[in-house]
Amino acid sequence: xxxxxxxxxxxxxxxxxxxxxxxxxxxxxxxxxxxxxxxxxxxxxxxxxxxxxxxxxxxxxxxxxxxxxxxxxxxxxxxxxxxxxxxxxxxxxxxxxxxxxxxxxxxxxxxxxxxxxxxxxxxxxxxxxxxxxxxxxxxxxxxxxxxxxxxxxxxxxxxxxxxxxxxxxxxxxxxxxxxxx
Numbered sequence: 271x272x273x274x275x276x277x278x279x280x281x282x283x284x285x286x287x288x289x290x291x292x293x294x295x296x297x298x299x300x301x302x303x304x305x306x307x308x309x310x311x312x313x314x315x316x317x318x319x320x321x322x323x324x325x326x327x328x329x330x331x332x333x334x335x336x337x338x339x340x341x342x343x344x345x346x347x348x349x350x351x352x353x354x355x356x357x358x359x360x361x362x363x364x365x366x367x368x369x370x371x372x373x374x375x376x377x378x379x380x381x382x383x384x385x386x387x388x389x390x391x392x393x394x395x396x397x398x399x400x401x402x403x404x405x406x407x408x409x410x411x412x413x414x415x416x417x418x419x420x421x422x423x424x425x426x427x428x429x430x431x432x433x434x435x436x437x438x439x440x441x442x443x444x445x446x447x448x449x450x451x
Contacts, residue, residue: 275345275346276345276346277343277344277345277350277381277382277383277386278343278344278345279341279342279343279386279387279390280341280342280344281339281340281341281342281390281394282330282333282339282340282341282342283333283334283335283338283339283340284333284334284335285330285331285332285333287333288330288333292342292349293326293327293330295349296326296330296340296342296349296352297319297322297323297326298349299349299351299352299373299375300312300317300322300326300371300373301317301318301319301322302375302376302377303373303374303375303376304316304317304322305317306376308373308376309408309409309412309414310371310372310373311325311370311371312325313409313433313435314435329354329370329371332356336357336359336399337356337357337358337359338354338355338356338357339354339355339391339394339399340352340353340354340355341353341354341355341387341390341391341394343374343383343386343387345378345381349375350374350375350377350378350381350383351372351373351374351375351378351383351384351387352371352372352373352387353369353370353371353372353373353387353388353391354369354370354371355367355368355369355370355391355394355395355399355404356368356370357399357401365401365402365403366401366402366403366404366405367395367399367401367403367404367405368404368405368406369388369391369404369405369406370406372384372387372388372406374387384417385421388418388421389421391404392404392421392448392451395451396451401451402449402451403447403448403449403451404447404448404449404451405445405446405447406418406423406445406446407443407444407445407446408443408444408446409433409441409443409444410428410433410441410442410443410444411441411442414444415444415446418446418448421448422448422450423446423447423448424446424447424448425444425445425446426445426446426447427445428442428443428444428445429442429443429445430442
């Protein structure tokens with residue numbers, strides 16, 4: 271009899287709820303994603319713990335139920351990916367959220383982790399935070415526009431040539447919105 275892995279999703283809303291073990295797994299995931307070519311916030315691999323840990327600590331330190339949520343996905347307790355949803359406290363833009371750092375560990379790609387994380391993020395945004403729309407920016411040339419497009423996102427604009435990965439590789443930053451929460 272074969273074992274079927276079940277994907278579970280967990281939401282973190284408080285920096286104090288992040289155990290040292292979970293912190294280490296989130297950092298290790300971010301390193302693995304970046305070093306495998308993923309566009310998750312570190313454009314110049316390779317990276318190590320010394321690069322990622324301070325940034326992860328800032329992300330985790332900002333968690334709060336009203337303004338920043340981290341959603342983690344796991345198969346049988348093993349971290350498979352994560353994403354962050356941020357809300358600006360300003361009344362002017364408090365009706366929308368920003369999606370950051372969606373990533374699936376390379377060992378779990380192709381198993382629906384990214385889609386599950388984004389669907390849960392949309393549910394949290396709508397049902398728990400009362401948001402009306404979500405925004406994100408992606409690196410052009412990675413096929414990410416198609417991934418998000420399949421989830422109902424649409425492109426709203428581009429910053430042409432905004433991202434210089436090398437002298438021979440300059441990419442657009444693609445701005446996207448999901449306004450049908």
